[in-house]
Amino acid sequence: MNDYQPSTDDMLFLLSRVLKTEDHLRALPAYSEVDAELMRQVVEEAGKFVAAVVAPLNRSGDEIGARFSAGEVTMPPGFRDAYQSFWQSGWPALAAAPEDGGQGLPAVLEAMLYEMLSAANHGWTMAPGLLHGAYECIKHHAADALKERYLEKLATGEWLATMCLTEPQAGSDLGLARTKALPQADGSYQLDGTKIFISGGEHDMTDNIVHLVLARLPDAPPGPKGLSLFLAPKFMPDGARNAVHCERIEEKMGLHGSPTCVIRFDQATAWIIGEPGRGLNAMFVMMNAARLHVALQGIGLLDAAWQKADAYSRERRQMRAPGRAKSVAEADLISEHPAMRRILDTQRAWIDAGRVLAYRTALELDLAKYHPEAARRDAAQRWCSLVTPVLKAAFTQQAFYGGSECLQVFGGHGYVREWGIEQNVRDARVAMIYEGTNEIQAIDFLVRKVLPDGGQALALWLDALRADLDAARPNEARVLDRLAALEVHTGQLLRAAAHDNTLAHWVADDYLRAVALVLLDWAWAQIGRAAAPAMPRWSVPAQALERWVMPELTMRFAIIAAAVEQVPLVENAS
Known part of the structure; x- marks a missing residue:
């Protein structure tokens, strides 16, 4: 199949029209010269580099692989040349400080770059994936002598x-x-x-x-x-x-x-x-940066799998699809079959929402650093602390299971190497494990970030989500109802966990998944405001989210409620 092609138009729509990133950056003196046109140029040029230089190496990188001999490792053909071009073109230095050899651009642009890189060639992207975290770690914790020797080399990506x-x-x-x-x-x-x-x-x-x-x-x-x-x-x-x-x-x-x-x-x-x-x-400075990058890996890998499956579905002809096709010429394309449309539209719903949430989190990283108001910095830090483990767990899981669904579109052809989709599934699986397994992300979220303060940080965060919603809009009113339900279940869980210190560990995965689903819903409410209702590009995955994804929330709430009911509360004891 064709190599991955970055969806820069979609990405820029979400960055500017949905998140209104320029408005947020205007409040940060560090980015006073960053406008919509500059961000567009950076994203489009990044997309061109990724498509032309990195994506074509994906297949050979998988088939040839890294080779070990006598303590030395030789990378697959083309990997070194591509990386040398990458750092010499300034891509690793996007978000590093100018005084360290960086370009001083917002973290969200770096996030978008690494989403594209992961989608194009996950194996190659593992090499620079830890660069920015290592840079931040040395910048904030190392002695001056170490900074002088190593900081610029890491900021630029030369090492x-x-x-x-x-x-x-x-x-x-x-x-x-x-x-x-x-x-x-x-x-x-x-x-x-x-x-x-x-x-x-x-x-x-x-x-x-x-x-x-x-x-x-x-x-x-x-x-x-x-x-x-x-x-x-x-x-x-x-x-x-x-x-x-x-x-x-x-x-x-x-x-x-x-x-x-x-x-x-x-x-x-x-x-x-x-x-x-x-x-x-x-x-942990390095690990937290790495976890957002792993979430972006999940989004990118899912997009790469979706692109392959969508392209195949528009070429493969089988029996006539039930219902009314767009034309006779399209009637037997598998892209017209409801079962295939359900798979493709559902994964598109995850990808689009994931971008909104990941880009918003990267934007909050800069707000936490540079916003002049302490209250806004605190709110940004709260967002990053709570959302990062949710994104890491939810989107790496979706990359694997959603990628497997995309493989299903190919039928038997998906299981053979010729079409490339099986590599997406194999490569995606590890992201559920490294940088803290998804189970650890769930425990970190519920046990370390929600329970200790009695849910106060979560409540403030939920209030911030509500502030971006309008009850007069039917789709946003549904999101408000789901946020209220999440708050009710959280309160019940908090009370029960006080009497059973194992309860939170039993339901942490379900709780994180419930929060992820509510976040998806919230993200699509934001997209719905910016996209015209008649635009199929955005209305179709929005409908898929409501029909095929959000019903899972009822199940997760039911699992949590059933677990809570098993805990004998002291105040109810006779």
């Missing part, structure tokens, strides 16, 4: 970075990490230990790789509070090779173009980032 957390015995429970850091007389440290599942831990795309590593000092207490963060480059400032060894790369279900490495630190030289024992605090 790539990794995030070394996981160990064989320590997956999501980072407190079990054993990698040791021994202080040296010159102020450096020696790292000893092994990290696994390190994306891009070794490759030939850049001249150096900057590893950010969680490790434990000799006197560190056990558990996560004993972890510190260190920077260990592949090559030292004098050009010597550091004692960082790639022992192997994993044989994976998908993402063959991205080397997932086992990395051994054998008295490797490193420097501490931030304060001893506060490594997770510094690392």
Whole structure:
């Protein structure tokens, strides 16, 4: 099938007409010169680069894959040249500060770029995917000497970075990490230990790789509070090779173009980032940025799968579709069959809403940094804290299951490699796992962000969502009703969880899914205001959302209510 083509017209419509991004940016002095025309030019040029340079490498990257030999990794043909063109053209530096070699543009433009990159070639995009998070981590936590040496290289993308957390015995429970850091007389440290599942831990795309590593000092207490963060480059400032060894790369279900490495630190030289024992605090800057990027991966991968399925459905002819087709010539296209239309329109509803929510979240990141009013900064931070885990979990799940639905459009042809859709499904599966599994995202959302303050932050956030709705509009009145129902179920859950500390863990996935569905509904209400009712491009997926997606909300509420009813409340006990 044809390579992915970025949907820049749709993306710009959502950015400008739906989110009214220019109006928000005017309140931020840092972006006083960013207008609609500049954003349009950036997005369109990004789309051209992605389509011409990155997308054509997707198939060969999967089939040839990264190759390991004697500690070295050779990337698939064309990957290095494409990356060199990428960073030299300034794309990794979009949102980095000008004083660090960046372009100082809004985070939402970077988000749109990475959505396109993920859709075009997920394996290739894994390499620069952690760049901005690593840049932010070093900028806010590293000593000046480290910033001087590494910050610009990462801001521009001349060098790539990794995030070394996981160990064989320590997956999501980072407190079990054993990698040791021994202080040296010159102020450096020696790292000893092994990290696994390190994306891009070794490759030939850049001249150096900057590893950010969680490790434990000799006197560190056990558990996560004993972890510190260190920077260990592949090559030292004098050009010597550091004692960082790639022992192997994993044989994976998908993402063959991205080397997932086992990395051994054998008295490797490193420097501490931030304060001893506060490594997770510094690392979370990187992880939170990565989670929004993973949500964007989900949206991009789903769009790529949808594009393939939609194109195939407009070419493949089978029996005559039931009902009235547009013309005799179209009567036997499978795009006219209700079962196929339901699949395609439903995935389109998810993609469009996902863009609204992800772009809004990226915009809120800048508002949290730069808005002159403290109350607005707090509201932006609240949005990012609550929405990011929901987007990561919901849209990576939809990328896999929705991509599988898109494969169904092909019938048996979807199951063979010729058409490329099976690669979408394989590549998408890992996004439900890395950067915190979707189950951990749900627990983080409910147990750590909703319950501790009795739902106060959530209530403020729901009020902000309501402020963007008009009860006089029937479709928006439905969203208001669903927000009210969510608030009722949240209150019941809060009261019951006070008497059963396992309850929230049992229903966290259902609760996050319910919130995601309400957010989809809210996003489509925003689209509905900007799009003319008679425009099929927007009205058809809006109808699909209401018919085929939103009924799930009733089921999720029912699961939560049933679980709550099983908890004997103290105040009701005789």
